[in-house]
Structure formats: C-alpha cells, structure tokens
Amino acid sequence: MASGAATTVDGSVFSISTVHPDIIQTHILTQLDGPTLAAAACTSSYFHSLTRNEKLWQEICASAWPSVKDPRVQTLISMFPSGHKSLFSDSFPVLDLQRPQSKHTLDSLPSTTELISAVDIFYENNLLFSKVKETETVTGWFQFPPFRIDLLGEKELVPTPISVAGESDVLLKQLEDKLSLSWIIIDSSGRKAVNLSSRWPVSVEQHWLTREVQVKYAVIVAGDDQRWGSFSTREFVEFEILVTLGGKEGGEMYVKEVCMQMKDMEEKNLSGRDSLVIIQNCIANGKRKQGKRDEGKHKYKEFRVRKTEKKDRKQKVERFLNIGCFSGFIAFCSFKLWVMLLYSICNYSAS
Amino acid sequence: MASSSSSSSTQVKKITLKAADGKHFEVEEPVAMEMETVKSFFVGNEDAMKDMVVPLLNVSSEHMPAILDFYRNHSEFRKRTPPPPAEEVKAFNEAFLENKSDEQLMEMIMAANFLNTKELLNFLTEAAANRIKNKSVEYVRAFFGIENDFTPEEEARIRAENEWAFDGLDED
Incomplete structure (x- = not known):
C-alpha cells in the first residue's frame, strides 16, 4: 500500500480536504459535549448515524450524572427510544412548562407504579453525593400525604470538603457559586425522564440559631388547575429541592438532608397523587431548552413576585367578602327579628 | 520503498x-x-x-x-x-x-x-x-467540510429532535 501511494504522491500537489471518518468517530466525537454532539447529528446523514452510537452518549451521561450508572437506572434507559441519547436530551436541558395542559391531557397520562430518582450533587465539578431512589406511587402511603422524597436516612451524613471558617456571607456565596445539583426523575412506565432541579441554587440561607445552611433549588412549572386563572392557587407550582448542611466552626460541612417537595402558590404542599400528575405531565409534555445559569434563579424570583401579588389580591377579596358577609349577617338578623316579631304578634292575636 | x-x-x-x-x-x-x-x-x-x-x-x-x-x-x-x-x-x-x-x-x-x-x-x-463546541450546525458543517445530504423534511425532523441544543449557541 505504501509503495503504491508513494508513486502517486511523489511530486504531485499535496492536499487533504477531509479528515478520515474513523478519526472523527474515535477521536473527535468522543471529546464533544452533548449539545455539540446533537448539533453534529444534524449536519449530514453520515454524521447522524455516527452520533447514534450508544457508547458515546453513555459516556456523556455517566460523566454528567454518575448516578445513572446504577444498574436499575441502566435497565430503564435501555428501554428508552434512543437509549442514553434520549436520557440526555430529556434530562440535560432545563424543563420549561409554562402553558397549562388541558384536563384531557392530564387524564390520559399513563399510570405509573414507580418514580425513580437519580440524584447527583457536585461541588466545583467534584462529585459529593450520588444516589438512586425508588418511590412507589400506588399505595395510600404515597398518594394522600404531602409529596416528599427524602434521600438520606435519619442519621445519614455525607461529608464535604467545604470548610466552615470565616465570614458566613462568604460561605453562603461560595455554596451558591459552587454547589450544583441534578435530580433526574424517570417514570417507570413512560420511557422518559426529566430533570426537576434548577442545577444551581435559587437561594442559600443560614438558620440564625442552629447555623445550619439550607440550599434551595427550584423549578417552576404550570400547575394542574388553570380554571380560575390567576385566582387559582395552582396556576403555577414549585418543585422545591432542599439541601441542608451542618458543620462546626473550623471543621468541614456535611450534608444532613436532601429532599424534594412540591408546593402551590400559597406554599401549601401538594399530595402525592396531585404531584404525580404534574410530574408525569412534565415528563411527557414539558419542553426542554438549554437554559442559562441564572435563568432558574430569575424564574424563581418571578414566581415569588407572583405569589405575593396573589396573596395581596386574595387579602383584598377576603376583606371585600368579610364586609359582604357582615352586612349579610345584619340583614339576616333583622329579617329574623322581623319574622319573630310577626310570629309573636300572630300568636298573641290568636290567643 | x-x-x-x-x-x-x-x-x-x-x-x-x-x-x-x-x-x-x-x-x-x-x-x-x-x-x-x-x-x-x-x-x-x-x-x-x-x-x-x-x-x-x-x-x-x-x-x-x-x-x-x-x-x-x-x-x-x-x-x-x-x-x-x-x-x-x-x-x-x-x-x-x-x-x-x-x-x-x-x-x-x-x-x-x-x-x-x-x-x-x-x-x-x-x-x-x-x-x-457550542457552535451552530452550519458551522460544524463548514468545519468538517460536510455536505448536507438531508432532504428538507428529514433535516427539519432531525433538527426538531435536537431542538434543545440550539438555543444559547455562540456566534459563529
């Protein structure tokens, strides 16, 4: 082969316009991140077939979320339409569900028996914590009480390299900048997934007495009740993920609680059954988009403004109703008095 | 040789x-x-x-x-x-x-x-x-010298599948 090539190349003009496909496949595609690999898939049918390689996406998913390497999750992913690529395009982009869904869509959601959470917490690109948890969704234990998934056992503590020293403002800022969290939820029946975390904290607060720090991640989505528009307390709902960290001055912090809940616009917890419908709706119908880092925080702030407005409006309505009730009561009383009077007059005249 | x-x-x-x-x-x-x-x-x-x-x-x-x-x-x-x-x-x-x-x-x-x-x-x-990294489809095409052999319908479908990847791209 070499000698054949030598005769043709020797003396002729040397030019290379395209790189060998195997170099692209084994050396370049393997170094791309998910979004770029998705862009490469759209360039030509050949690239499209190259990027369908399950292994490429498996690597990308495993490095983004070590938790998905769990055999339980792997089994579920193998049932996804495009395997790890589906998982990535479902769970990497930010969930965006601002439009209400019709009652019909919500009713037609498949029935699920289990939600699988795959959670990863990173501090400055180093994995702190990774866990897979199954939550059954059929029994009354799940359906009726407030929805809540706890990842840590009662006395379970996860060590971190974050040291508690110096100004607490600095510590909180550090956590806000560096502590990221991903919470992928897979519906055991739907062959789809969704990420219900804002990735970056929307707020970091320290308890004034216990000095424990609560880092909050939140995603705001359209709720299941849009009938009364802005009067509904579930026009929008909030997935709230709380990470509680403790630690003594001079030592290192530890994670003592990681939990997810769902709240309506009056901060009331939704029941398991109601939450499940919304989660399934997010998985099936939520748009996915590649969000900017501060977007989650921005949306959360907007949500808080909306909540306050709603509260004000509600108070006004209540005041109005109170006045209405009171005048109604007065009217009723005077009417009753009048009837009683009439009755006694009749009685009197009859006797 | x-x-x-x-x-x-x-x-x-x-x-x-x-x-x-x-x-x-x-x-x-x-x-x-x-x-x-x-x-x-x-x-x-x-x-x-x-x-x-x-x-x-x-x-x-x-x-x-x-x-x-x-x-x-x-x-x-x-x-x-x-x-x-x-x-x-x-x-x-x-x-x-x-x-x-x-x-x-x-x-x-x-x-x-x-x-x-x-x-x-x-x-x-x-x-x-x-x-x-973070570039548009057109940029990647030009970079590798790839010829687009999709039909318009195919391309639209594949782009829709990967739509999530396209906002927040860098300038070419």
Whole structure:
C-alpha cells in the first residue's frame, strides 16, 4: 500500500480536504459535549448515524450524572427510544412548562407504579453525593400525604470538603457559586425522564440559631388547575429541592438532608397523587431548552413576585367578602327579628 | 520503498524524513522516534538507520516544522524533573494552535494520525473539538467540510429532535 501511494504522491500537489471518518468517530466525537454532539447529528446523514452510537452518549451521561450508572437506572434507559441519547436530551436541558395542559391531557397520562430518582450533587465539578431512589406511587402511603422524597436516612451524613471558617456571607456565596445539583426523575412506565432541579441554587440561607445552611433549588412549572386563572392557587407550582448542611466552626460541612417537595402558590404542599400528575405531565409534555445559569434563579424570583401579588389580591377579596358577609349577617338578623316579631304578634292575636 | 537515498547524515544519529511534497528534513533520532510510523520503519532494520530517507506520505512539508517543534518540546517536558508547571505547557500549546486555520488543523490531524503519535493526535483532536463546541450546525458543517445530504423534511425532523441544543449557541 505504501509503495503504491508513494508513486502517486511523489511530486504531485499535496492536499487533504477531509479528515478520515474513523478519526472523527474515535477521536473527535468522543471529546464533544452533548449539545455539540446533537448539533453534529444534524449536519449530514453520515454524521447522524455516527452520533447514534450508544457508547458515546453513555459516556456523556455517566460523566454528567454518575448516578445513572446504577444498574436499575441502566435497565430503564435501555428501554428508552434512543437509549442514553434520549436520557440526555430529556434530562440535560432545563424543563420549561409554562402553558397549562388541558384536563384531557392530564387524564390520559399513563399510570405509573414507580418514580425513580437519580440524584447527583457536585461541588466545583467534584462529585459529593450520588444516589438512586425508588418511590412507589400506588399505595395510600404515597398518594394522600404531602409529596416528599427524602434521600438520606435519619442519621445519614455525607461529608464535604467545604470548610466552615470565616465570614458566613462568604460561605453562603461560595455554596451558591459552587454547589450544583441534578435530580433526574424517570417514570417507570413512560420511557422518559426529566430533570426537576434548577442545577444551581435559587437561594442559600443560614438558620440564625442552629447555623445550619439550607440550599434551595427550584423549578417552576404550570400547575394542574388553570380554571380560575390567576385566582387559582395552582396556576403555577414549585418543585422545591432542599439541601441542608451542618458543620462546626473550623471543621468541614456535611450534608444532613436532601429532599424534594412540591408546593402551590400559597406554599401549601401538594399530595402525592396531585404531584404525580404534574410530574408525569412534565415528563411527557414539558419542553426542554438549554437554559442559562441564572435563568432558574430569575424564574424563581418571578414566581415569588407572583405569589405575593396573589396573596395581596386574595387579602383584598377576603376583606371585600368579610364586609359582604357582615352586612349579610345584619340583614339576616333583622329579617329574623322581623319574622319573630310577626310570629309573636300572630300568636298573641290568636290567643 | 524509499528508492532514492541521496541524503547523508554525517551528524550523530540524524534521520532524514521526506515530506509528501518531496522536501527533506533532517531530524535528531530521538525526535524522529517519537513518531511510531518512523520507529516501525527501523524495527528489525537497524543498519538502515544511517543513510535511509523515510518517506512520510501524508505529511505536507508546510506542517513539518511545527510538528517537529511539538515533539521536541513535549519530549523535553516529559523528561524534565521536576515536571514543568502546567502553565508552561499550556502556553506552548496555545502558541502552537495560534494562527492555525481550521483547514491547517485538519491537515495536521491527518498527519498526526499517519505518524501514529497519540499525544499529538489527542492534542489536535481536542483542539478541533473545542473549536466546534457550542457552535451552530452550519458551522460544524463548514468545519468538517460536510455536505448536507438531508432532504428538507428529514433535516427539519432531525433538527426538531435536537431542538434543545440550539438555543444559547455562540456566534459563529
């Protein structure tokens, strides 16, 4: 082969316009991140077939979320339409569900028996914590009480390299900048997934007495009740993920609680059954988009403004109703008095 | 294979390499041995070393000086104790890629592949991957010189599948 090539190349003009496909496949595609690999898939049918390689996406998913390497999750992913690529395009982009869904869509959601959470917490690109948890969704234990998934056992503590020293403002800022969290939820029946975390904290607060720090991640989505528009307390709902960290001055912090809940616009917890419908709706119908880092925080702030407005409006309505009730009561009383009077007059005249 | 062995290496252990366009390069033996392709040329053929010209069929003479420079520097980095600071290596690598067009980068990737040197190939392919990170489909097409063979319907469908990846792209 070499000698054949030598005769043709020797003396002729040397030019290379395209790189060998195997170099692209084994050396370049393997170094791309998910979004770029998705862009490469759209360039030509050949690239499209190259990027369908399950292994490429498996690597990308495993490095983004070590938790998905769990055999339980792997089994579920193998049932996804495009395997790890589906998982990535479902769970990497930010969930965006601002439009209400019709009652019909919500009713037609498949029935699920289990939600699988795959959670990863990173501090400055180093994995702190990774866990897979199954939550059954059929029994009354799940359906009726407030929805809540706890990842840590009662006395379970996860060590971190974050040291508690110096100004607490600095510590909180550090956590806000560096502590990221991903919470992928897979519906055991739907062959789809969704990420219900804002990735970056929307707020970091320290308890004034216990000095424990609560880092909050939140995603705001359209709720299941849009009938009364802005009067509904579930026009929008909030997935709230709380990470509680403790630690003594001079030592290192530890994670003592990681939990997810769902709240309506009056901060009331939704029941398991109601939450499940919304989660399934997010998985099936939520748009996915590649969000900017501060977007989650921005949306959360907007949500808080909306909540306050709603509260004000509600108070006004209540005041109005109170006045209405009171005048109604007065009217009723005077009417009753009048009837009683009439009755006694009749009685009197009859006797 | 190499029929014309005209070059003479009087210096201590120098090897003559011939680029695809016929130009000759005299290279110190350890540097030449960084290239697996050249190394394999001499395996079991030690006598040939002195006066043989090694033809490099896929390497243009345009890129030879830069490639040899990379080998020299990186082998020096590897030998040095204590190892050089990361900044020094980074600075060299950045300077190496500076002013290199996409096309030149591609040609060098082909050369590194032919010369069978993992270090250079990994370095260059990583640079290529970085250049297309967060870029539009059109940019990636132009970068690799890919011809779009989708029908408009196919392309629309595939783009819709990957829609999530397209907002927040960098300027081309």
